[in-house]
Amino acid sequence: MATKHQELLTLEGAKIAVAASEKKAREIGVDMNIAIVDASTHLLHFSRMPNAKITSISIAMDKAFTAAGHRVGTHTYKEAVWPGGPAYGLGNTNGGRFTTFGGGLPITNSKGEVIGGIGASTGTPAQDQQVVQAGVDALEAVLKGKVSAKL
Known part of the structure; x- marks a missing residue:
């Protein structure tokens, strides 16, 4: 029987993504709920900034779930899901x-394999997307050796 070794997103990696996402949220002036899930779509880390909407907690988690589970950003479905869409x-x-x-992105390793997902919610979909992109960018910087951290 063949097996496959899968890299895992660690809690430290999740915290790096959340810290960068929180920084971006502060820059744009919108407190967010930010969720990180592992490759199996289970919650790994969550942050609720002080003025983030309570009703957005589960939305952030669901965006991360969708991005990791379907392996693409949640924004990619915009046109396809309207009535009559495929x-x-x-x-x-x-x-x-x-x-x-928008507001959910997969997190990939250096080989392009999905190791998790990140979701944010409270702002507009475009604002949520900016926040999760900052988290993904921070992890990519670590993976490319531009920033020192253990994932």
Whole structure:
């Protein structure tokens, strides 16, 4: 039987992504809920900034879940999920957790394999997207050796 070794996103790596995301949220002036999941879509780390919307907690988690589980950013579904679109109804799958608007990105390793996902919610989808992109960029900088940290 063949097996595959999968790199794992560590809690330290998740904290790096959250710290960068929180910094971006402060820069744009919107407190956020930020969730990090592992490759299996289970919650690894969560941050709720002081003025983040309580109703956005589960949305941030669901964006991370969708990005890791489907291996693409949640913003990619925008046109496909409208009535008549090829993926219409997709948002009703996975117990209603599948998210089809911006603010969720997969986290990949240096080989391009998905090792987790990040989701943010409270702002507009564009603001949420900026925040998660900052988290992904921070992890990529570590992986490329531009910043020293243990993942």
